[in-house]
Structure formats: structure tokens, C-alpha cells
Amino acid sequence: MMFFRKKVLVVAIGLCFCLSANGQETAENAAAPAMTVGVVTVVGKATGPLATRNVLTSVDLLDESRIANQAVSHNWQLFGQLPGVMLTQYGQGTTSGKISIRGFTGEGEINAVKLLIDGIPSNSNDGMMPYLDLVPLLDIRTVELVRGTNDPRYGLHNIAGNANIVTKIGGNYGAVRLGYGSFDTRDAQAALGIDRNGFSQNYAAGYQRTDGYRAHSDADKSSFSGKWFYSPDNGTSRYGLIVRHHEVRADEPGFLTAAQARADREQSMPHNATDRGTRRMDQVALQAETALANQMFWTAQVYHNALNDHRYVTFSAEVRQQERTIEENHTGASTTLTWRPTGQLRVVGGLDTERQDNASQRWFTKNEVRLSQTRDQQFDLNTAGGFVQAIYKPVDALTITPALRVDRLTGNYTNLLNGRVYGINDYGLIRQPKLSAVYQIDDAYSVYGNVGRTFQIGIGTATYKVNQTSDLSPSINDGWEAGVKFRPVSGVEGRLAVWEQYASNEARRKMNDPANDAENIGETRRRGVDLQLNVRPTSRLGFWLGAAVQRARIVKADAASIATQGNEIDHTPHLLYNVGADYDVSDALRLSGSINGQSSYFLDRTNTGGKFGAYALVNLSAAYSLRKNLDVELQVRNVADRYYEYVWHDGTQSLHAPGSPRSVNLMLTSRF
Secondary structure, three states: OHHHHHHHHHHHHHHHHHOOOOOOOOOHHHHOOOEEEOOOOOOOOOOOOOOHHHOOOOEEEEEHHHOOOOOOOOHHHHHHHOOOEEEEEEEEOOEEEEEEEOOOOOOOOOOOEEEEEOOEEOOOOOOOOHHHHHOOHHHEEEEEEEEOOOOOOOOOOOOOEEEEEEEOOOOOEEEEEEEEEHHHEEEEEEEEEEEEOOEEEEEEEEEEEEOOOOOOOOEEEEEEEEEEEEOOOOOOEEEEEEEEEEEEEEEOOOOEOHHHHHHOOOOOOHHHOOOEEEEEEEEEEEEEEEEEEOOEEEEEEEEEEEEEEEEEEOOOOOOOEEEEEEEEEEEEEEEEEEEOOOOOEEEEEEEEEEEEEEEEEEEEEEOOEEEEEEEEEEEEEEEEEEEEEEEEEEEOOEEEEEEEEEEEEEOEEEEOOOOEEEEEOOOOOEEEEEEEEEEEOOOOEEEEEEEEEEEEOOOHHHHEOOOOOOOOOOEEEEEEEEEEEEOOOOOEEEEEEEEEEEEEEEEEEOOOOOOOOEEEEEEEEEEEEEEEEEEOOOOOEEEEEEEEEEEEEEEEEOHHHHHHOOOEOOOOOOEEEEEEEEEEOOOOEEEEEEEEEEOOEEOOOOOOOOEEOOEEEEEEEEEEEEEOOEEEEEEEEOOOOOOOEEEEEOOOOEEEEEOOOOEEEEEEEEEO
16 A cells, blocks of 8 residues: 555655646546547547546557458457567467566466457456457457556456457447458458437347468358347437357467478478367347436446367477367346536446356367366356546546545355365455546646556455465556546657556466466566657648556565566567558548567576567558449568567477468458
């Protein structure tokens, strides 16, 4: 708590300094530190719950103009357009990759991003993000990314921030896209919206089949989404049903040794010949929102997520093949109430709960024939939480947002191999105070600061009292951020922020552990500087730049690994960046180019195995309107055909997954 009080003082001092400046009244969104990648049109006035862009921290919005035209195999690749996001490309069939932010890694050991789809919690039990691929690409309206520790709306997995995939609800539209590209990749998508007399229907479907850029990496996947909403009173209320389904089947090319990867990055070794995976996901939700009065707005939802994952994997020639199955059923509900008594004060409160029924099984196999079972686990994890948040404007230029969130967890774990049952660690009431503020100096500059607390619990069976009699405490993450958003001249907008996040007793999953256990790292500190800049010198030409400089260190190692004290946390690049330009040559022809990359990282906490993972990739695209509502687009990724890779260490050697070589995709899109 002392850390939190010190950071509150830092923010308060900064705000007192800013109050000496002369402010002018401008739109609230202009002062908020949120930034948009793409073109957004905002119409109407604020009547419902607070929008994500009003969270007073580093928020980025990826608009539909940057989504619908992308030739991607997986939705997590869309986040590569946002600054400070690390993409970890496993390249292993259904286990393709994930995103991470704020110095956390994509290894699956600590999953620090809360994923939502239309506000529906969508992480798997361990915090991973398989549900990202649940949404057909043409159905996505916006991707919202919130960084930091001060957003009180979510608890579990909201360690470093959250990401919300916002899809299309309402509207009249139609779109069909056909694509063909390298590695015999075939893609077909369609979306349809029908909105009449207060009743809206939205449908989207997608199918993709590819031979993959490596041997033994064939994949095919399909997705469907249907949404039906009724608005009986000119949009003041809305009630609806959401149904989504996704399934994928993919071969796994496996990992290569360093020598094998350099000799032939497209090969797959004989021991991976029978590695493959299938995954099915479903999501159903009932949502409601309504204005209870002129000053109050209520939302509620109930939802059910189902995940069925089946995988055969062989990590190297020296180990046996494993069969892995995961079955998860998560059922939850949430509600919020927004009260706007005056123009200077708004109060938001919310409650949420989720009940998880999870099963995880593993076997040693040979060519998909079971030899012996190594895991048979069933575990329940139940969460209940609530928050209250006030948004107060003592003067037009200043907004202050104090908040408090409290979470409680219950559950049991049963080891079906021996019949033993274990209770969850009694984490107690996990209190998470937060404070945010933004001050608009003038039309061109606003400064903001925030402090907040989030939490992490044990991963897998480490959530339960398996190897101890006393209860473990949650790992507390205290963070702060200070930044400035600037628009010094017309056509130039940017944001600069410094941040830090300190964890009291960080835990990480033991990868490839039959017991599904975790280990303590110790006290950790992550800090960094984020820069984002958008420049539009003319109506036809635009540039963007995003960069994150970050460090992640173990400041006080756990007693079992004292030699790692002071070392860097593995798989954390010091630099992440993307830069690009768009140019409308004419009303019909549009050109775009970008470079994205990162620096290298250590493979483990000893920091002794060398550094890997650095890359810089160039992507180009050209789109031409053949006629009204009919576009053809050519995209070339990794234009220079640069070698890049994801690398990890299995305890004896480094294992490499080469990234995609140069690829070309041609797409034809019709809108009606």
C-alpha cells in the first residue's frame, strides 16, 4: 500500500503543476489520451455507459478501415498495427500465436491481457486467447486496447490491460471478399446486416484453407457469427442474442534446432509427421441495455463460452509425442449502472461473476497411439467481483477518476489420476484501488496520469493448495503512468507516456509440466516509454509511428532461483516499433507501406543462452476501385523475404519456429 500512496502523490504533484496553465473548454474525447489508428466518425451524444476511449490511460483504437482489408491467417496478427504490442508467433497449427503488452511475454507462462468480444470475457482458464479467432474478420468494427493498471471494469487476467473486439451490431450493409495467395491460401468471407423497424440482424461467415509456409502445416478453418437485437424505443434500449462458432484443423510443422532452421526454414522433421490439432469454440450471450431515466443507464449480460481443444505435439526428436485435450465451459454474468447526476459528475458501478468447469488431460503417445496417461485434471474456478468509479470534473479542463475494484475467487481441483481433491488458495478479498486524471492545458495539449493495482493468481494447479497447507497470497501488481497527448498543428497528433509496473511475487507456469504447476519468480519491475505519432500533411497522405522502449527485470528473486536476481525476464525485447505511410494516389488507387519490428530477447531467466528474435519486416499493399463498391487489393508481406523466428529453450537446447517468408495475397471485395 505504501507504493500506491507514493504514486498517488506523484500524480497529484504533477496535476498541481499542470493547473498553473491556462485551460480552454474542448470536447472530452479530445482531452482523453486515447488514439485511433484509422478513420473514425463519432455521431451523437453520450447517453450509455462510459466508452473505452474515456479510460484515462494509454488507449488505442484500431478502426475498421485497418481491419477489413487485412490478409491475415489469425486475428491476433491485427494487433501488429498498434504501438507497443508484441506478437509471439509459435507457428504450430492451432497454437499459432498471441499478443502481449507492457513488458509481459507471449510464452503462455504469464498471460496479462484480459480479452473481451463485445464486452464478453473471452480468455481461456489460463488467460490464453484462443477465442480471438472466434470472430470473422468482416464482422469486426473496432479493436480496443487498454494498457495499464487503472481500468476497474475487469479483474482476472487484467494484469497489464485489456483488449476488446467490437463487432458490428445493427446497420444495413453487405460485403463479400474472396482471396488467394501464397502457399495456396484460399479465403472466402461474407457479412450481412439488416436493420429495420427496430430489429437488427447481423451475420458473418469465413472460411480459409492453406498449405502453410512450412511442410506439414496444412490448415483449414471456418467461423460463423449471428446477432439479433431489438430496439423498441428508437435506440434508447437494446436487447439481443449473440451466437458464434469457430473450428479449425491444422497440422503442426514442429520446432527446429538452430542448425536445421538455418539450413531450411520451410522443412518439418520426421518426428513431427503425426503432430496435428483440432479446436472448436462456441460463444452464446444475451445482452441488454436501457436508459432507466434521463440520468441513469443500465447494461447486463449472461454468456457461455465452450472450448474443446485436441492436440498431438512433439517438441523435439529427443522427447516423446504428447496427446493433449482441453475442455472448458465458462458461464458468466455482468451488469453495470451509469449515473449522470450533473455535467460535472458521473458514477459507474458494476458486478460480474464467472463459473468455470475445466478439464485437462495428457498422454504420452507414439504416432497418435496412447501409451500412458500423465494428466487427468478437473478444476473449477469461480470469480465474483465488483467496482465503483466516479468521473468528476471540478473545472472544465480537469477530469479526476477515482475507482475501487474488489474480487473474490473460489473453487476446487481434483486430480483424477489419484482421486485427491484440493481447495483453492484463500486469496481473500482482493482490493484494487485506482486513480486517474487528465488535464487539458489548451486545444493542443493535455497531460494525464494514473496509478492502479491489479492482481495475478497461480496458474493451473498452482491456484489450489496442492503442495502446501497454508494459503498463498495473490501477486499484487502496482503500476503508474504519466503522459502527454499533443496536437501542436493541424494534421499532427501524438502521445508520449512513461510507465512502470511492480509485482510483489510473480508466478509463472512451468511449461510442459505434467502437473500443470507454476513456480515463483520473485519481485519484478517493468518500466518503459511509449510513443505514438500520426501525421497527415495532406488529405491524401498520412504517416504513423509507434515505438515502445521497455525493460523487465527480476528485482528480488525467489529463494529457489536466487542467481537470477537482477536479470532480465526472458522473451522481452527492449524495443518494439512500427512505422508506415498511406497515400491516396487518386480516388480509385490507394497505396500503403509499413515496417514493423523488434529487438532481440533472452531465452530464459539466467540470461546466458544468447539473444534471439530480432526482426524488421516490410509490408506493402495497393488497392484499386474497379467500380463503385468493388475493390481489388494486392498485399505483399515480408517484401525483402527476411528470415525471422520465434525461439524458446527447452532446458537442453534452443528450439526455433521460422516465420513466414515473402507472401503475396490478392483479394477482391464487393460491398452492397
